[in-house]
Amino acid sequence: MIEPLYIALIPLIPIISFLIIALIGRRYFPTWCGFLGTLSLFTSFILSAAVAYRYFFEIGKVEGVYQKIIALKYAWLQFTPDLSIDMGLLLDPISVMMIVIVTFISLMVHVYSLGYMKGDARISTYFSFLSLFTFSMLGLVLASNIFMMYIFWELVGVSSFLLIGYYYDKPSAVAASKKAFIVTRFADLGFLIGILVLSYYTGSLDFGIIIERSTDPAFSGSLAAVSFMGLSALTWGVLLVFIGGAGKSAMFPLHIWLPDAMEGPTPVSALIHAATMVVAGVYIVARLFPVFSLACPGSLDVVAYVGIFSSLFAAIIACTQTDIKRVLAYSTISQIGFMMFALGVSGYGGEQGLGYMGSMFHLFTHSIFKALLFLGAGSVIHYVHSNEMKDMGGLRKLMPITHLTFLLACLAIAGIPPFAGFFSKEEILLAAWNSNKLVYYLAIITATLTAFYMFRLYFSIFWNKTFSPKQLEGHVNGETHKLHEAPGTMLFPLIILGLLSVVAGFVPFGKFVSSDGLALSNELHLSFSVVPVLLAIVGIIMAFSFYQKENAAPKKLATGLKGFYTSAYHKFYIDEVYLFITHKLVFNLIGRPAAWIDKNVVDGSMNGIAALTGSISSLIKGLQSGKLQDYTLYFFSGLIGFVLLIIYLWT
């Protein structure tokens, strides 16, 4: 057994540091808050690495199968003897993998933020929010109970909201944070209903029991009988849970909040909106994977098609955006789409579970190289003071380390061997090839597009035109701005992550994480890899010819595909559709009548009651004249009345 205290400390250390920073540190030692946060995260990271080592190599495996270990269980709200909301810690391969990723990326982002946020007036607030987020995310991945997960799910939503709106004096940041909150809340409604349905039909909120009961044929036979609109209740439950996951993971059509969320500080985008929080949707599907896969197989098709569609859709948009963080945001949606459809095409157990393994593997590698991309982009933005591609170009000589690490990350995400993304993407593509050819072809197109837009980004930032400092000075209002590569605290995480994106792919991931806990070999079929890699290289060459030197080719292509290009540039008008639905339809057809009813019927009846009372009291208030003799008269007449009444009743 692993000492439960150590595991409990992993999420507890960040929340303690949050409390210290928020309650004491902000006032008394604001400059040291960053170091405190980083130190606490470092401790957490060491602990989770130790737990991962113990779990994977010493105690997790029983007869070759990785066990689910409940390290700690505390019945928090006991409703009935069977149904309770527990606060528990669940260790299984994916949660152990996730705590390592979360603490590691968070540590890197903390270190990076020490440099990036230096001099910001509210830096202590920033670090307290980061600690709060890390706590919530760790709680989410370790939750042993679906309701506990929901609580932490909302907590990560809140911390994401706080961090997107960190620059609260910027109207766009405020709008973006509200948008993120509302869209994810809307999806979370689905999640909550899903939880209620699942727990109602399985009679438990515990992940283990839900999975066990819903996959038990004797039990699920009776569940299948309960159906609504042609689908069994259980299928409805998991689909609703998936809606919550899709909202958090920015799947189409709930993806609209993620690109706007880039209004937050760049390290936050790296941590929350690329590496950790947005994969929560993938994580919940993986967590309930046996239910999806064994109890309601139809639901996995939904997951697969939503995943592949979002993936392709976001990749097309990413090719047209000019704000570098937005390109990365759409690329994130696209990569999460990859993880989703990988789960969708996967089966349970053995070789069938390749997609599951690939998905988790991609989650692992993606969080490394996408965090690196965002941190690199942050470094570029720090240097140029702009998010727009047109303000950049030719930076490779000026920021050599950022350039090199960014290149590594681009190669990794494009899936060029031997970088990390290659291995995980191959597993996913192989799983797709084995089960669904349509998904495979779409996926391979998306992978090509990925290589293209990532290298478009890379060439536009670091090559293209030559960078003139004059151009820069215009942006900082003429003040003399010394050009310098980012400080050491920012370069250190870049270098570490850069190294990892080279080597992370060599982790024998299938040995550790698979759908049923049995080891799965992730050998590569070299002949299979030829096509995707060639296509990725084609994408890179296209990007090279378009963007390596400033030329007219991109413009020509854009005018060639005019209608398509403009609609992709405007993100296929999804935001406009939402605005139309909310402003025109919801506001006019539901909001306004509801407001009218509220103002006239609800408020009207209340006002009416008040007015009636008022008029009656003004009618009778003359009775209370303040004259003693009037009161005496009322008293005596009342008395006489009573006496007469009693006499009348008595006789």
Place this chain on the structure above:
Amino acid sequence: MNEIGLTHILVISTSLFFIGVYGFLTRRNMITMLMAVELILNSVNINFVAFNKFLYPDKLDGVFFIIFNIAIAAAEAAVAIAIIINLYRSHKSIDISDADEMKY
């Protein structure tokens, strides 16, 4: 009707009571009102004595009660006059209709 019976006495006490009530309701002078209250009180005392004599001639409870009543009436008169004096100090009047601040 040679002998004076209970009825006679009750008629007297009732008349006394209503004279008191009438006085209390119509007089504006607080001292006069206090006197009217004394009338009401004394009509009760008469009742006590009458019932004691006619219903329980061998007991003295009613009579003793009157002693209490008279003592209480004296105390009550003292309190009432104190109130009236205070009112006079603040309002410069002992007219009851001038003390009507406690209204809506």
